Each structure stands twice: as C-alpha cells, then as structure tokens.
Amino acid sequence: xxxxKPYGTVLLKAAKIMDYLADNPNKPLQDxxxxxxxxxxxxxxxxxxxxxxxxxxxxxxxxYRLGSKIIRYANQYFDQIDLVELxxxxxxxxxxxxDETIHLGVLVDNEIxxxxxxxPKYQTIRMSSKVxxxxxxxxxxxxxxxxxxxxxxxxxxxxxxxPLVPHTEHTITNSLKLDAELQKIRSTGIAFDDEEMEKDIxxxxxxxxxxxxxxxxxxxxxxKYRLTADFKNQIIRAVAETKDELEQALIH
Amino acid sequence: xxxxKPYGTVLLKAAKIMDYLADNPNKPLQDxxxxxxxxxxxxxxxxxxxxxxxxxxxxxxxxYRLGSKIIRYANQYFDQIDLVELxxxxxxxxxxxxDETIHLGVLVDNEIxxxxxxxPKYQTIRMSSKVxxxxxxxxxxxxxxxxxxxxxxxxxxxxxxxPLVPHTEHTITNSLKLDAELQKIRSTGIAFDDEEMEKDIxxxxxxxxxxxxxxxxxxxxxxKYRLTADFKNQIIRAVAETKDELEQALIH
DNA sequence: GTATATAATTTCCTAATAGGAAAAGGGGTT
DNA sequence: AACCCCTTTTCCTATTAGGAAATTATATAC
Numbered sequence: 001x002x003x004x005k006p007y008g009t010v011l012l013k014a015a016k017i018m019d020y021l022a023d024n025p026n027k028p029l030q031d032x033x034x035x036x037x038x039x040x041x042x043x044x045x046x047x048x049x050x051x052x053x054x055x056x057x058x059x060x061x062x063x064y065r066l067g068s069k070i071i072r073y074a075n076q077y078f079d080q081i082d083l084v085e086l087x088x089x090x091x092x093x094x095x096x097x098x099d100e101t102i103h104l105g106v107l108v109d110n111e112i113x114x115x116x117x118x119x120p121k122y123q124t125i126r127m128s129s130k131v132x133x134x135x136x137x138x139x140x141x142x143x144x145x146x147x148x149x150x151x152x153x154x155x156x157x158x159x160x161x162x163p164l165v166p167h168t169e170h171t172i173t174n175s176l177k178l179d180a181e182l183q184k185i186r187s188t189g190i191a192f193d194d195e196e197m198e199k200d201i202x203x204x205x206x207x208x209x210x211x212x213x214x215x216x217x218x219x220x221x222x223x224k225y226r227l228t229a230d231f232k233n234q235i236i237r238a239v240a241e242t243k244d245e246l247e248q249a250l251i252h
Numbered sequence: 253x254x255x256x257k258p259y260g261t262v263l264l265k266a267a268k269i270m271d272y273l274a275d276n277p278n279k280p281l282q283d284x285x286x287x288x289x290x291x292x293x294x295x296x297x298x299x300x301x302x303x304x305x306x307x308x309x310x311x312x313x314x315x316y317r318l319g320s321k322i323i324r325y326a327n328q329y330f331d332q333i334d335l336v337e338l339x340x341x342x343x344x345x346x347x348x349x350x351d352e353t354i355h356l357g358v359l360v361d362n363e364i365x366x367x368x369x370x371x372p373k374y375q376t377i378r379m380s381s382k383v384x385x386x387x388x389x390x391x392x393x394x395x396x397x398x399x400x401x402x403x404x405x406x407x408x409x410x411x412x413x414x415p416l417v418p419h420t421e422h423t424i425t426n427s428l429k430l431d432a433e434l435q436k437i438r439s440t441g442i443a444f445d446d447e448e449m450e451k452d453i454x455x456x457x458x459x460x461x462x463x464x465x466x467x468x469x470x471x472x473x474x475x476k477y478r479l480t481a482d483f484k485n486q487i488i489r490a491v492a493e494t495k496d497e498l499e500q501a502l503i504h
Numbered sequence: 505g506t507a508t509a510t511a512a513t514t515t516c517c518t519a520a521t522a523g524g525a526a527a528a529g530g531g532g533t534t
Numbered sequence: 535a536a537c538c539c540c541t542t543t544t545c546c547t548a549t550t551a552g553g554a555a556a557t558t559a560t561a562t563a564c
Contacts, residue, residue, distance in 0.1 A: 006304055007297035010260045010522070015305040029542060042523055044365040044542065045259035052258055053267040057361050062541075066329045066358040068386065070489050071367070074326030075384025076274040077318045091548070108320040115323070132327025134320065262522070262551070282511060291553055296513070314512075314560095 013038060014055075016045050018066065021056060025065040032064060083215060084116045087208075087246055091118055091218060094242045098220055098235050103144045103205075106216035110158055111135065112142045115216075135197065138164055138178060139171050141205035142217035146190035149181045149207050149214045155182075170195040189243065190236055191217075195224060202227050204235050206243040210250040218242070265290060266298050266307075269461075270318065273308060277317040281397060284316060335467060336368045338499055343370055343470060346494045350472055350487050355457075357394045358468035362410055363387065364394045369466075388448065390416055390430060391423050393457035394469035397443035400434045401459050401466045407434075422447040441495065442488055443469075454479050456487050460494040462502040470494070 006012060016036045033043040047064060050056040054069035091102050099120045105112035111134040137143035152157060164173040172178050185191045193203040205219025220235050268288045285295040299316060302308040306321035313315060335358060343354050351372045355362035363386040389395035402410060416425040424430050437443045445455035457471025472487050
C-alpha cells in the first residue's frame with residue numbers, strides 16, 4: 001500500500017510559503033525561495049497569486065508577510081464557534097474566584113486549540129501561552145478531559161494516529177496508564193495535568209459538551225509551587241461549578 | 253495591454269473554496285462544488301489537499317469548515333503587529349471617559365482592518381461591527397486619518413486604484429472635496445466620519461504612527477443623535493490625548 | 505431488510521498548467 | 535559609470551489538473 005501523491009502541487013508550495021511567512025514576517029523573495037527550496041520565478045509567481053487573493057501582502061520594499069484575508073478567515077472561524085463570547089462571563093467569574101491563568105480551548109483535528117486566555121490579575125508569575133497555539137490531547141488537562149469523552153472507536157483511532165511523545169519526564173507515554181487516567185477523569189469530570197506538558201506547570205480542567213457534541217474544554221493553570229492541597233480543592237470545586245454553568249449556557 | 257492569466261489555477265480554486273467555507277461553515281462536498289462551480293472530483297481533490305495542510309477540517313459527517321491552521325496564522329499575524337495588547341490599556345482608559353464604541357484598526361493593502369473593538373459599558377444602543385472586517389480609507393474616520401498621513405505619491409496611487417463609491421448620501425465621492433477634508437485633518441490631527449459609511453453613525457478618529465511608519469488608527473463611534481456639541485468636544489479632546497499617549501507608547 | 509436515491513470517491517486519459525534555465529530589467533553603492 | 539544583487543520576464547516541455555464515467559458508500563423510503 002503506497003501513499004498516492006497529493007493533488008495540487010502549487011497549493012502545497014503556497015502553504016509552505018505561508019508557513020514560512022507566518023514564522024518569518026517581512027521577508028524578501030530571495031529569502032522565501034531559499035527557505036522553501038524553490039526557484040525565484042516559481043516563488044514569485046505563487047506570491048503574486050497569493051497577493052491577488054489577499055493571503056499575503058507586500059510592502060514597498062518588496063517584503064512579504066501574511067495578508068489581511070487571514071484575519072477575515074480567523075474572524076469567521078471564531079464566529080463558527082462563537083464560544084468565546086458565550087463563555088466569557090463564566091470564565092471571568094472563575095477568574096475572580098481563582099486568580100490564575102484560565103484557558104478555553106476547542107477540539108479540532110484531535111488537538112486542543114486555545115481560543116481564549118484570561119490572565120491572573122494579581123499574580124505576577126504568569127504562564128506564557130497564546131491564543132492560537134495547540135496542545136496534544138494526551139498530555140494536557142484540557143486534552144485529557146476531552147479524550148475521556150471519546151467513544152471507543154474514536155479513542156482507538158486517536159491512539160493509532162498519535163504517538164505518545166514525552167514532553168517532560170511526567171508525560172504519560174503508556175497507553176494503559178492513559179486508560180487508567182481517563183477512567184478516573186470519567187468518574188470525577190475533572191482532569192489534571194501534573195507537569196506533563198511543561199515542567200512546574202499544573203493544570204486542572206474539564207470538558208465542555210453541547211448535548212452529545214464535544215466542543216472543547218477549559219482549564220486553570222498555575223505554577224505547581226502555588227498549589228496547596230486546600231487551593232487544589234478550591235480550584236476543583238470552582239472548575240466543576242463552572243463546567244455546569246457553561247454546559248447550561250451552551251444549551252441556551 | 254492585456255492582463256495575463258494568473259499563475260496557480262489550483263490556488264485560485266482553493267481560495268474560492270476557502271472563501272465559501274468562511275461564509276458557509278459545515279458544508280458537504282456537493283454544496284461546495286455547486287457554490288464554487290467546480291466538479292465533485294476536482295473539489296474533492298482540492299479539499300483533501302487543504303485538509304492535509306490544515307486549512308480546512310472535516311467532521312465525521314463529511315462536512316467541511318475552515319481548519320485550525322487559520323487560527324495559527326491569525327495569531328502570528330497579530331504577533332507581527334502586537335498592537336492590540338500594547339494599546340489596550342490606553343483604549344480602555346479612553347473607553348472609560350467616553351462610553352462609546354472604540355475601534356482599533358491597522359492599515360493593510362490600503363484598507364483599515366479592525367483588530368480590536370471595545371464596547372460601551374452602559375449604552376444599550378451599540379454599533380454592529382466586528383474584528384476582522386475592513387473599511388475603505390476614503391469613507392471612514394480611521395481611514396481618512398490614515399490617508400492624511402500618506403505622501404503625495406502614495407495618495408496619488410491610492411486615488412488611482414480606488415473608485416470613490418458612495419455608501420451613503422454623505423460619502424465623499426469627489427476627490428477635490430476629499431483633498432480639502434484631508435487638509436483639515438492634517439491641521440488638527442483629528443478625522444471625522446459624518447455618516448459617510450453608515451447612516452446615523454458618527455466617528456471621530458486619529459491615526460497612529462510609529463515614528464514615520466503609519467500603523468493604523470483608532471476611533472470612537474456613536475449614533476449621531478447622541479452627539480451634542482459639548483460631547484463632541486469632549487471626545488475630540490480625549491481622542492487627541494489618547495493619540496499622544498499611544499504614540500508615546502509605540503516608541504517604547 | 506431490501507430497494508432506491510443521493511452523495512462521495514476512484515479511474516484514467518488528454519488538455520492545460522507548472523517550473524526552471526536563461527536572459528533581461530531595476531536599483532542602489534562604491 | 536561600472537558593478538553587484540535581487541527581481542521579473544520569456545519560453546518550452548515535463549508534469550499536473552480536470553472531468554466524464556464508472557464505482558462505491560451512505561442515507562432514506564418502503
């Protein structure tokens with residue numbers, strides 16, 4: 001069984017250019033050609049088409065960057081979900097009671113994408129994270145909360161397609177251990193990430209469902225040294241309560 | 253002089269699909285083919301490549317929507333600018349003194365793109381606008397503020413490439429009138445939009461420059477009936493002050 | 505459960521495109 | 535003015551794209 005060649009070679013090349021420009025804004029043709037391993041004429045022709053459709057923009061010094069169409073797409077993307085606005089008051093309430101970083105994520109293509117982030121008001125040590133980045137399901141609190149909602153087929157497919165790569169020495173890389181962990185999450189509704197993604201960071205999260213549909217998850221993240229037993233219980237209670245409120249709100 | 257065929261037919265088709273999915277999320281192959289006037293096999297092949305590069309995602313019912321890559325791009329895009337975060341405290345302060353809708357926009361490809369929006373806290377009648385949408389330069393307060401900063405060549409190019417299409421009966425469609433208006437803006441630093449974009453909506457804005465570089469603009473928008481002479485002066489003063497603060501902050 | 509309708513996918517061939525070598529054009533610098 | 539470096543155009547063929555038709559999967563009716 002050999003994998004067939006993908007269709008749309010220009011499209012793949014264009015994506016390569018876009019990826020490069022996303023990480024390296026304001027680059028001239030030459031740099032883009034070099035980085036994407038294409039000749040100047042080819043790169044130029046693709047860039048001109050990308051310019052035409054608004055995916056990139058070019059300044060007067062002939063440097064290229066991502067274009068305005070991207071923002072328009074992103075906006076529509078959030079519209080589709082429109083979760084951010086809906087959940088904001090509840091997450092803000094959670095924020096008030098637990099002054100730590102709160103994330104909201106949605107499930108897309110077996111990953112969690114951060115779509116909102118609320119920062120602690122008074123804590124000076126904060127997490128560095130950003131809306132737009134993704135987290136694997138197996139090694140984050142939000143991810144495991146979501147995984148726990150998968151049915152057997154979905155879970156089997158997930159495991160098959162995803163190698164359990166360690167990010168820290170605490171990452172769960174054994175599927176039996178992961179099974180056990182998910183079992184626990186199912187019984188309590190609360191998921192934890194004990195430095196599994198990033199050293200010193202502890203997260204407590206829960207999934208968000210709209211009826212039967214898994215939407216995503218939210219979580220509280222904090223440096224582990226701030227996590228006393230009492231505080232942990234307080235967060236768990238607050239997260240559980242927020243989950244109830246959010247799922248109530250999602251039904252309308 | 254004939255215009256040459258654009259390179260990358262697949263790319264153009266892919267963009268058509270993306271545009272359609274941006275406006276019509278969760279559509280099956282058939283609908284996409286119909287809307288984009290392509291055959292099923294072609295559409296499918298492009299969708300599969302888009303899937304591969306993360307530009308679209310497909311659910312188990314085989315409905316397609318924009319993919320997570322878009323959010324990642326958008327995030328990088330904002331990083332490039334990183335204006336939103338930087339300006340937020342100042343715009344919030346402006347918000348507090350003038351309880352009306354505040355917009356922040358950046359200049360991209362001779363258009364203003366809204367990148368942030370602050371809603372009035374107490375006013376119940378609000379503007380319907382969204383982050384991500386664009387406004388022409390000639391018919392918005394932010395746009396005219398930016399146009400007033402263009403040099404002669406830039407301005408000439410702009411006029412040549414942009415027809416002054418009326419949006420309301422107040423839109424300036426005469427370039428001499430626009431010249432005069434820009435002259436006034438240059439002398440005061442404040443731009444107005446007197447129902448030129450949308451009936452009943454009045455905006456007061458100013459440009460944002462970082463040294464010599466035109467970044468974008470911000471504005472206060474409100475229903476015209478709330479605009480007394482006194483309130484207008486109050487807004488002008490607040491906008492001028494905010495402009496100073498922001499440009500100070502932009503230098504670092 | 506089977507028939508029927510509808511949509512998704514694969515196959516396969518040729519019309520159309522893509523890509524790059526080479527040459528030409530632009531712009532800034534010594 | 536000559537040079538260098540980067541961008542853009544030209545032009546030809548190796549490669550890809552696109553669609554008709556057949557096939558398979560999926561949903562709906564009976």
